[in-house]
Amino acid sequence: MKEHENQCLSRRQFLLVSTLAGGGLLLPNSAAAQDSMQMPMASATATPSIKTGPTEVSLRIGPVLVDVTVSKTISTIGYNGQVPGPLIRLREGKQVSVQVFNDTDTPEFVHWHGQFIPSEVDGAGEEKSIVVPPRGQVSYQFTPRPAGIRWVHTHVMPGSNLYSGLYTGQFGIVYVEPNEDPGSYDQEVFLATHEFEPFYSTGEMEEEEGGEPEDPTLEAEVNADKTQKSNGWEIGYQTFTINGRCLGYGDPIRVREGERLMLRILNASATETIELALPGHEFYVVALDGNPVPRPNKVKVLQLGSAERVDAIVEMKNPGVWILGTPMDEDRNRGMGIVVEYAGRKGKPQWHSPGQSDWNYLLFGKSEAATRPDEVIQMEIGKINGGQGGFNVWTINGQPYERSEPIRIHQGRRYRLAFVNKSDDMHPLHLHRHNFEITKIHGKETAGIFKDTVLVKGFSRVDVDFVADNPGLTLFHCHQNLHMDFGFMRLFEYV
Numbered sequence: 001m002k003e004h005e006n007q008c009l010s011r012r013q014f015l016l017v018s019t020l021a022g023g024g025l026l027l028p029n030s031a032a033a034q035d036s037m038q039m040p041m042a043s044a045t046a047t048p049s050i051k052t053g054p055t056e057v058s059l060r061i062g063p064v065l066v067d068v069t070v071s072k073t074i075s076t077i078g079y080n081g082q083v084p085g086p087l088i089r090l091r092e093g094k095q096v097s098v099q100v101f102n103d104t105d106t107p108e109f110v111h112w113h114g115q116f117i118p119s120e121v122d123g124a125g126e127e128k129s130i131v132v133p134p135r136g137q138v139s140y141q142f143t144p145r146p147a148g149i150r151w152v153h154t155h156v157m158p159g160s161n162l163y164s165g166l167y168t169g170q171f172g173i174v175y176v177e178p179n180e181d182p183g184s185y186d187q188e189v190f191l192a193t194h195e196f197e198p199f200y201s202t203g204e205m206e207e208e209e210g211g212e213p214e215d216p217t218l219e220a221e222v223n224a225d226k227t228q229k230s231n232g233w234e235i236g237y238q239t240f241t242i243n244g245r246c247l248g249y250g251d252p253i254r255v256r257e258g259e260r261l262m263l264r265i266l267n268a269s270a271t272e273t274i275e276l277a278l279p280g281h282e283f284y285v286v287a288l289d290g291n292p293v294p295r296p297n298k299v300k301v302l303q304l305g306s307a308e309r310v311d312a313i314v315e316m317k318n319p320g321v322w323i324l325g326t327p328m329d330e331d332r333n334r335g336m337g338i339v340v341e342y343a344g345r346k347g348k349p350q351w352h353s354p355g356q357s358d359w360n361y362l363l364f365g366k367s368e369a370a371t372r373p374d375e376v377i378q379m380e381i382g383k384i385n386g387g388q389g390g391f392n393v394w395t396i397n398g399q400p401y402e403r404s405e406p407i408r409i410h411q412g413r414r415y416r417l418a419f420v421n422k423s424d425d426m427h428p429l430h431l432h433r434h435n436f437e438i439t440k441i442h443g444k445e446t447a448g449i450f451k452d453t454v455l456v457k458g459f460s461r462v463d464v465d466f467v468a469d470n471p472g473l474t475l476f477h478c479h480q481n482l483h484m485d486f487g488f489m490r491l492f493e494y495v
C-alpha cells in the first residue's frame with residue numbers, strides 16, 4: 001500500500017499563512033451564502049444572483065455520526081460534523097481563504113475536484129500538494145474557477161482499508177457561482193450519492209458492471225490470454241444514500257406543479273457507477289461535470305461514474321409522490337433514492353422501472369470533429385487479475401503507477417488521450433486541474449462536451465483532448481478507488 005507517500009511538509013510550512021485558533025464552521029462573509037449553507041441541501045432554493053461570495057471557508061475533518069435511517073447510524077469521518085459536508089458556494093474568480101483543521105490521527109489531503117488551481121492547493125500527494133497533518137491545521141488561498149458544480153473530497157488513498165479515503169464521508173458539494181447566466185429554473189436542489197458499509201466480495205456480482213463490450217475484438221484478445229488468474233476483490237455496500245440518508249428517511253424534495261426543478265447531482269462514491277430515474281418525468285440535461293453542454297437533451301435515465309456531476313432540469317408536470325432512485329432494485333431497497341413530493345400530495349412514493357437506459361454522452365455533443373490535437377498520447381488500460389492480496393493490478397501501457405515515469409507535456413499544446421480499455425470494467429477517468437473535451441466515443445466523433453471525469457465502458461475506446469494551460473504537476477487517475485489505489489494513475493509533468 002502506498003498511502004501518503006509524497007507528503008510534503010516543507011510545502012505545508014511554505015503555505016501556512018495563518019494559524020487561526022478554533023472555529024470549525026464555514027465562515028462566509030455573505031449572508032446569502034450563509035443561508036444557503038444552513039438549509040438542508042434538498043430544499044435549498046435558487047439564489048441566482050449573489051454578486052459576492054464567501055472569502056473564507058473553514059473545513060474541519062473529524063468523526064461524524066450519520067443517521068442514515070431512524071434506527072441505523074453510521075460512524076465515519078466527515079467535514080464540519082455532517083455528511084455530506086456543507087454546501088460551499090463560491091464566486092467564480094473571487095479569491096477564497098481556506099482553513100482546514102484535522103481532528104483525526106491521520107494525515108489528510110483535501111482535493112478541490114474540477115477546479116483550475118495550482119498543484120500546491122489541489123490536494124493530491126502525487127502533485128506535492130499541501131498535507132493536512134494529524135491534529136493540525138493549514139491555511140491557503142485559491143481563486144475558484146470555472147463556474148459550475150465542483151466538489152471537495154479526501155484524496156487519501158485507502159488501498160485495502162475500507163475505513164479510509166472516499167469510503168468515509170469526507171466529501172461535499174462546491175458550487176462555483178457563475179458571473180453570468182445563472183440559468184432559468186424555479187428551485188435548485190443539490191444531491192450527493194454515497195454508499196456506506198463497504199465489504200469485500202468476489203467478482204461474480206460485478207460481472208455486468210462494464211456493460212456490453214463496445215469492441216468485441218478487444219474482449220476476444222483479452223480472453224485469449226489463458227495465463228490470467230480469476231478476478232480479484234470487488235467492493236459491495238450495505239447502505240446506499242442520497243445526501244446522507246437512505247430512501248424514505250431524509251426530507252423529500254418538495255415541488256409544485258409547473259415548477260422547473262434544477263437538479264445538481266454528484267456521485268460521491270468510492271467505487272460505484274450509478275443510474276437514477278424519476279418515474280413520470282424526464283431529465284433535461286444542461287451541464288456535465290458543471291460545464292454547459294452544446295446540445296442540452298432529454299433522457300429518462302442518468303448515469304454517473306464516481307466523481308461525475310450532472311445538471312438537469314425536470315419539469316414538474318406529473319403530480320404525485322415519486323421515488324427519484326436507481327433502477328437497480330437491490331440498491332434502491334438499500335437506500336439509493338430520495339422522495340419527490342408534489343405540494344398537496346400524500347401517500348406511498350411510487351416507483352416504475354424506466355426500462356432500458358438511454359444515457360449516452362453523444363446525445364449532448366456536437367456531431368462534428370473537434371480541433372485536431374498537437375499530439376496523441378495512447379493509453380491502453382490493462383488489468384492483471386488477482387495480484388498481491390487478491391487485488392487486481394491496473395496498468396496503463398503495461399505499467400502500474402508505481403513503475404511508471406511522469407508523462408512530459410508542454411504548456412500551450414493540445415493533447416489527445418486515446419483510451420483503449422482492455423478490461424471488462426467501467427472506468428471514470430479523471431484529470432486534475434484541467435478540463436478535457438470528449439472527441440471520440442466508440443468510433444464516433446463529437447465536440448463541445450467539456451468534463452473532468454469521463455466514464456469509459458468495458459472493452460471500449462474513448463478519446464479526450466486537453467490543452468496544457470495550467471502548469472504544475474497534474475494527476476490523472478481512475479476515480480474507482482479499487483483501481484486508482486492499485487496502479488491506475490499517471491502523473492503529467494510540464495517541462
Ligand SMILES: [Cu+2]
Nearest residue numbers: 427478480483
Ligand atoms: Cu477504473
